[in-house]
Amino acid sequence: MANCGIVKWDEDNTSLFHKMAAGLVLSGSASLIKPFTQSLPIPTTRFILNNNNPSNTIHLHFKDPIFSSKPTTNSRWAVKVSAPLIIPSIDEQDFERERVSLDEQEPEQDDVFDAGASPPFKLADIRAAIPKHCWVKDPWRSMSYVARDVVIVLGLAAAAAHLNNWCVWPLYWAAQGTMFWALFVLGHDCGHGSFSNNPKLNSVVGHLLHSSILVPYHGWRISHRTHHQNHGHVENDESWHPLTEKTFKSLDWITRTLRFTLPFPMLAYPFYLWNRSPGKRGSHFDPSSDLFVPVEKKDVITSTICWTTMFALILGLNFVVGPLQMLKLYGIPYLINVMWLDFVTYLHHHGHEDKLPWYRGKEWSYLRGGLSTIDRDYGWINNIHHDIGTHVVHHLFPQIPHYHLIEATEAAKPVLGKYYREPKKSSPLPFHLLGELIRSLKKDHYVSDTGDILYYQTDPKLSKK
Structure with missing residues (x-):
């Protein structure tokens, strides 16, 4: 996948990261990641994306009572990551590959004409479309x-x-x-x-x-x-x-x-x-x-x-x-x-x-x-x-x-x-x-x-x- 940019990470959030990682390890299985059983802070939806910045830096902030203290002076440090913000399961990855594969294929020709197929109209339908005066013999x-x-x-x-x-x-x-x-x-x-x-x-x-x-x-x-x-x-x-x-x-x-x-x-x-x-x-x-x-x-x-x-x-x-x-x-x-x-x-x-x-x-x-x-x-x-x-x-x-x-x-x-x-x-x-x-x-x-x-x-x- 493409590089997701740079995430603004506060040192006060370090322990939260450790909790999340531990939860993923302990609750994960061979193919699926189970949800956490404990209440953890949820990322806010405030993603700050600068389209003019080629690095596409994303600043992510957490809101939780445990981490209500002010950030330290080290909060200016940022960590570069190349993994996606949300890690998909193996099943989701397979689905994505299949979707891309289908998108790359040419569209199916569902309307290919078969001259030997029985027509969807009857002789009477053609007859009815022809003006009555066309049948007149002079x-x-x-x-x-x-x-x-x-x-x-x-x-x-x-x-x-x-x-x-x-x-x-x-x-x-x-x-x-x-x-x-x-x-x-x-x-x-x-x-x-x-x-x-x-x-x-x-x-x-x-x-x-x-x-x-x-x-x-x-x-x-x-x-x-x-x-x-x-x-x-x-x-x-x-x-x-x-x-x-x-x-x-x-x-x-x-x-x-x-x-x-x-x-x-x-x-x-x-x-x-x-x-x-x-x-x-x-x-x-x-x-x-x-x-x-x-x-x-x-x-x-x-x-x-x-x-x-x-x-x-x-x-x-x-x-x-x-x-x-x-x-x-x-x-x-x-x-x-x-x-x-x-x-x-x-x-x-x-x-x-x-x-x-x-x-x-x-x-x-x-x-x-x-x-x-x-x-x-x-x-x-x-x-x-x-x-x-x-x-x-x-x-x-x-x-x-x-x-x-x-x-x-x-x-x-x-x-x-x-x-x-x-x-x-x-x-x-x-x-x-x-x-x-x-x-x-x-x-x-x-x-x-x-x-x-x-x-x-x-x-x-x-x-x-």
Whole structure:
């Protein structure tokens, strides 16, 4: 302990000191000092401490009838002591050391967020926080977006065909491929029923939009519904769900490499439509696939016919304008659209700096699965592709129209708390998301075959590529 300073000690108090010392010796034990049984003078509380004196001299005076005589001339003598004024017991010393030790430690992080924990709110709490008008579907407003996008698509194609210049074609491919993706998002709204309250209108518009970019509307609509209903469930989710370790290790090296090496994962969608993901069987074009129930057979056949009609139209146009012109006008924009689709949907479910949980068994719930999605900011592209990057609220409530998603998300955020992951702000073009994609493909490879709350694990061989 620190030096207590200098105590002013009167010679008349010497016998008192002897009595106190004797009492301590006779009454002490191995670990405790018992109180005195006789009445002894008690130090007064008059401690004179001079803060300006570096020695911090303390003058201690005793009051007792026995020592009522005046101090002698030797009272000016002072004794330097280094022991504390009050000698603590061994127990008190231990407690002091423990207190200091705890003070030196960093404070406990009692509020560390566990993304896999069950949230302290319910789906109904989020729903109640969202304004009622956000649930209103305006078919006229929805159709206005369709008209806008179709006019832009036709205008871009006409301009590119007219100019037919190799300085123009790359710009056209990027723009038109992005607009094809925008058409997909509107058809996606039709599939969710957020386009309008009229199922027939949703079906007609959805078929026209999706068939134009070679997507079987009902086949995709049903499998996408399965994805929303089971998102976050390792076995039951439908798209971009994790492979189990056993399935991952059963893949041949070509399939494994293609799945996790750019640009191949960004070209996966057409193959997914025909043959689904590794570990699952069936086709979006086959009405007998286990993707569908018997009552959906007619819908799947209808969509397959529409898809086939569009494919035949494209083949026919090859004979009219030539294969090279069709490749430039339609083929390359279609591939850009596929890349947008895979890019956006992948990043909705992967690539966050904090690991996202996946579930099995009783740990899974619709709410917990939906909360493991991620919002993304795409800069200028947000408006072009109808704010589909605002994805968490969309996953929880897919019936909300896209033009209300931003407002609904802002209203829901106070309820979601840390379960909402604020997206990084984008520059006009979302180039920052390329880094997120590359990092994720290097580390998010598979999950364990066992356990109910799971996180992606990494194959060291793939992480080095």
